[in-house]
Amino acid sequence: MAVRVNRIGLEPQVYKGGKTTLCAGCGHNAISERIIDAFYDMGVDPRRVIKLSGIGCSSKSPAYFLGGSHGFNAVHGRMPSVGTGAMLANKKLIAIGVSGDGDTGAIGIGQFVHLMRRNLPIIYIIEDNGCYGLTKGQFSPTADLGSKLKTGVVNDLPPIDTCALAIELGATFVARSFSGDKKQLLALLKAALAHRGTVMLDVISPCVTFNDHEGSTKSYAYVKEHDDPLEEVSFVPFFEEITVDYDPGSTQEVRMHDGSRLLLKKLEEAYDPTDKITAMKRLQETARRGEFATGLIYIEPDRDDFLEQLNLSDEPLATLPLEKIRPGREALDEIMESLR
């Protein structure tokens, strides 16, 4: 029997990573699996991928997917700057960063804010469980008002909605999903690979050890019950034909920069993810109801990314030969003369 390969002839095995050391049932492991699927399905060459993370349970996970890709486990909350530097060095790389709600919302909020503003090409995933798992379950800044710790402590500060914040800051692809929703998460990850610019993907990913109990608003049970999908997301990559029939009246098509298409099937009410005001309004409404709006929340497919704005040479900066990066003698002579 022939081994299954993807469009660039690589086997699924190539996209796997090391064995996970996270807790059994951790939502983060499901996200790692979807990442593996998405990169395989899209036929991304792992040698072009860089994996980045900060510190925390979530930030360990890049070791568990794409073992053939370079990775950098940076310091707490500072992965965006390391990722930015790497992409400046080599614009042909594909960057995926994995952070957590503490790594992003607390210590890393400063770098998060500026990453969103710059529209750097990177897929930035927040594995969001509302608590600090690695230090045994303290509240994080995304914990909902009134959510309860196992010890009975109630959170009395409002949460940071990373999606609303990202839209406000100018991010061009903002989505929220649930680690338990395989279909939606996979479609969003594939779309993320087709997007030009920053993808901010907040994935609710329950912490089975410290935050999966009654009274928590980030437990599996609570999330399943309060998940409010905005639309049914299907992704058609540029290298595939559309095989399903869809009704243009009930489905919105978003054309991605690389020619791929996102098909967003309307659910109860129409939702247009290309409209920033609609997006902000819907996030506020669902939050008021104590629900999570999931799916593609906001997209701006055509804005220039950070690297385009910098007008970088076609060849990556990292591999430019000496004659391109050291001006000639006449340049130095000219400078010296100007100083005499």
Added chain:
Amino acid sequence: MSPTDLAFQEQQAAGRRHRVVNDFSIQVATVNGSGSQTANLVLLRSILLMGVPVSGKNMFPSNIAGLPTWYTIRASKRGYVGRKKEVDFLVAMNPETAKEDVLTLDPGAAVVYDETLKLNALRSDLTFYPAPFDKLVTPVCPDAKLRRLVRNMIYDGILARLLGIDLSLMDKALNKQLGKKGRAVALNSAALKAGWDYAEANLPKQDPYYLEPMNETAGKILIEGNTAAAIGCMMAGVTVVAWYPITPSSSLCESLIGYMKKYRIEKETGKATFAIVQAEDEIASLGMVIGASWAGARAMTATAGPGISLMSEFAGLAYYAESPAVIFDVQRVGPSTGLPTRTAQGDLLTTAFLSHGDTKHIMIIPHSVEECYTMAQDAFDLAEHFQTPVFVMMDLDLGMNNWMSDGFKYPDKPINRGKVLTDETLKKIGEWGRYKDVDGDGIAYRTIPGDGMPAYFARGSGHNARGQYSERPDDYVENMDRLARKFETARAHVPKPVIDRQANAKIGFIGYGTSHYAIEESRDQLREEMKVETSYFRLRAYPFTDELAAFIDAHERLYVIEQNRDAQALQLMKLDLTPERVSKLRSVLHYNGLPIDARSISDDVLAQEGYEVAKKNVRAGSSAGMTGGE
């Protein structure tokens, strides 16, 4: 008439007989934001154009407009470019400070001032040259809004006449300074002339200070250290720059932006062979540099002490994950915000061990603008060779002041990208591990994302030779010992000290960075005034090289001369040296925010050597002249 006045008259008479030629300092006291910088640089450059060795130092406030600022220009036929403690010629333009500026002068100094300030009433042992600046500027500058700026050029004209600078040289310097701004050149030139004419008609020469043409500056450039470092970075092939504005380092990145836009755009495509990003803070700056270096760029940032403090965590990551990084620290006075616009060498200790755990870093220390240029290039080579952060320890005096220098030489060797794994090396070494020491020098081969070679996961957590996560005690120790070995290897690769051994000297001076100029001058003072010979060891890097111990062994007493309170380089030496050698070390410390001067060193050394005569050199307080003038 008091005895002091008599003494003064004698001195005046002597002054007329004894001309002081090409050996004095001029201090211009103004208000910052008043456009005096142009006038000061024109004065500086016109002296340079006369062929007279000259240096300029700006003592400015941490403020945009309205606070006092002093610019000191020193002409020295012997080529001394360090700060001279005494002011010989004052231009008092700032009403706020004029009184104190005059009261602190040594007897015999000359003062040009705005006549409305009536400074001549303050002392009788100085030469006063009053001038009606407002009256002089009005006819040459009809536009009242520009008068404030043009007014300063009048003192240049007065000084030209009094000191003997050819007005055509001043015009030449003015053209150089203002370039193509034709109208501004015309206005300022008229102001120069007005000052000259006024002095010629109304201010007969009474002081002994003269400038006379020499031939010591042919081909010299005038440049700030920050600009020199920027040119060095460009010639080193820097590709990624991330920075956050902070005095006194900002002009390094800003001049780099200017040069890169001019010389590093691909002709064929119009695209940039570099990326320069103003980051959100110093933490992100170093994060970007580390990410870029890891992905194969030559990357740098520039900062000052507060930025160094912020970079601490990332510096540890770069050390432990072994990513190159070039960091310029243009040192200013700390602790904390300190004196942001004053100079110091106070970051050595904190930078040497920046970050927690057992961390240590390579530092290289330029003393001249030329070394800013060459060491910028060395820094990238060292950072990539050793896969570690390299700190270039400049200071405000070097970075932000104008220095005379020979033109810089074009680099004569290719760049060193260090040990990057290739197919060939892989065949040779067999099995590759990211942190495996195959050559015994502590430096492992690295691969670069996107280069198609085996991948690894860089991390700040514990790892083994293959780069895998590990908490095993033996893995940890093996890795830390290898890092220590790597640091030892660096001793032989960092810039060597520059040593001037005097065969009969019992005393050795050890100094670094901008202390150099005061040290050289102090050595001359000690030899000429006291017949005390000294040797001199100019330190250029940490880790220290083997030459240090040998130099100490060759002398009875060693003075480590530094611009900080805590004898930071001496403290670092204590960690390396035997107790016998440490016992020979003494300190000369200078930390008042002003650049160190020769007289302070000489006095301090003589006092420590037990010379009574040290008192002779202690300047008489200016108040003595005051009371005597009743």
